[in-house]
Amino acid sequence: MGRHSCCYKQKLRKGLWSPEEDDKLLNYITKHGHGCWSSVPKLAGLQRCGKSCRLRWINYLRPDLKRGPFSQQEENLIIELHAVLGNRWSQIAAQLPGRTDNEIKNLWNSCIKKKLRQRGIDPNTHKPLSEVLDQDDKEISKLSPTYKSNEKASVGSNELNLAEAVNSKPPAVPENRYPVEVSSSSKVLNNNSNNGSSSSSKNLTAVNPSTQEFFLDRACTTSHEGSTSSCRPYDLVGYFSFHQNQSNYGSDMGLAVNPNTTFSFLNQNPRSSEMLPVDFSSSMTPSLLPTMSSSSSIFTTPPTRVKPSISLPSDNSSTWDSNTFSNNGNRSSSSNMELQSNNNNNNNSSNSFFDSSAAAFSWGLPEPVKSDDAEEIKWSEYLHSPFLMGTTATAIQNHHQAFQHNNTYTHDQVKPETSQFLSNSSSATTTTSTWHHQNQQAFQASEMCTKDLQRLAVAFGQTL
DNA sequence: AATAAGTTCAACCGCCCGTAG
DNA sequence: CCTACGGGCGGTTGAACTTAT
DSSP: OOOOOHHHHTTOOOSSOOHHHHHHHHHHHHHHOOOSGGGHHHHHTOSSOHHHHHHHIIIIIOTTOOOSOOOHHHHHHHHHHHHHHOSOHHHHHHTSTTOOHHHHHHHIIIIIHHHHHHTTBOTTTOSBHHHHHHHHHHHHHHSOHHHHHHHHHHHHHTSSOHHHHHHHSOTTOOTTEEEEEOOTTOOOOTTOOTTSOOGGGGTEEEEETTTTEEEEESOEEEEETTEEEEEOHHHHHOOOOOOTTOOTTOSOOOOOOOTTOOEEEOOOOSOGGGOOOEEEOGGGHHHHOSSOOTTOOSSSOSSEEEOOSSOOOOSTTOOOOHHHHHGGGOTTSGGGGOEEEOOOOOTTOTTOTTOSSOOOOOSSOOOOOOOTTOOOOOHHHHHHOHHHHHHHHHHHHHHHHHHHHTTSOOGGGOSOOHHHHHHTHHHHHHHTSOHHHHHHHHHHHGGGHHHHHHHHHHHTTOOO
8 A cells, every 4th residue: 555654664762752853853953944844854963754743843942933732813714813824824824923833733623523413503614503504405416316315424524513512512503693702701792882873783683692603694794885885794804703811813804905006816736736716806805895995904003993782791891881882873874884093092981892801803894784685795705705805815924024024034934944943043932922013013114005915916926 | 549531643555547658 | 647755733531730529
């Protein structure tokens, strides 16, 4: 059958690394760099194969690795990126400094998948499980009876039986509602609009206090400058929950797409057949992104905000005010998805979007506008939508800006070369510093938006 | 306290791609 | 053009650890 592994061929050591081996590898790479991995073990005096050394270095010994549990924001970013990139762990890891693809993969398989299922989301498609099941049933029903039974078994065997998962989802979930996680002590605030507008109350329809979830109308519509498009809140982003003291990515969010820029999310994987041409073209943005900011960001930059049309305070101490929720109540105006330029990043500010210990956030979730012509954006469209891509791209952009300002490595150097660590031994430490610092830098860097977007596009394999 | 069941995560495996010869 | 090799990636395994019974 297959060839033997290099370790088998060379009768090399396998399994867990001893501290002595770690020392040897670390010392060698610190002094000489890894160079050709296949020669590293020999030169370092290790009875390991080059691949094993490389893996150990990348996943464990690298000085810029961030230790400790993933923050909620990191998890959210992973989910968001997974929705776009799928199981391209290395690319996902490239957006999470200090995290390895292996780590993220493990987290996904052991933790996030489970969480998503518990919320009734299929982790593979990011669709509600009920939809996935329906689709499966439809596809299976097209097949012959013999194949049908076998296939159904294999579908379920992937990990968890989907039917099982559906059964386990919160019973209170109406079929056409998406659960959005909020933290404890959340309240229904669908009557928060103090200006008499219907505002968000149409979207926020139910709260299950036991599961701490609230549900949004599945189909809602965004309306901007006369153009109306409908979307599903869950489709737009999935869910987000924000918890106090988990602000590694900064405490604010925003969206940004340079309206004059078209750039593509190209898979860096050399396997060309897997190229992922996800374009977020500016030509698509106006209908979904009413107000553009050239320097806003997701997770990072303080000044730009997305006001949610739905939001929840976590407790009495929360600083959510009516303005936070109502967006002036003008449901047909761009305020539904308003991106505000607001330099006030004071966390104690009553306007601060992420002040509360937890906030269900729907990404500028548009309010429903009755429109018979409105069609739901399909999931695949969502994945290609400028809305998400804008957020993702901007997150990426700012993360990379942060990197660049830390003199660590750029996207083109996502897999850090030893020489960089050696020449920037101090910056390697910096890389593991808090995100706040990076966020600040990212914000400063955002002034050079156009230039950086070009850099981003280049980094992702497309010239502007 | 013992053991089973479940979870986490480091490491391995095998495949694919790019490149040098 | 072909082949061998190194690097990189995603999937999988299994040891170590934790929790439940």
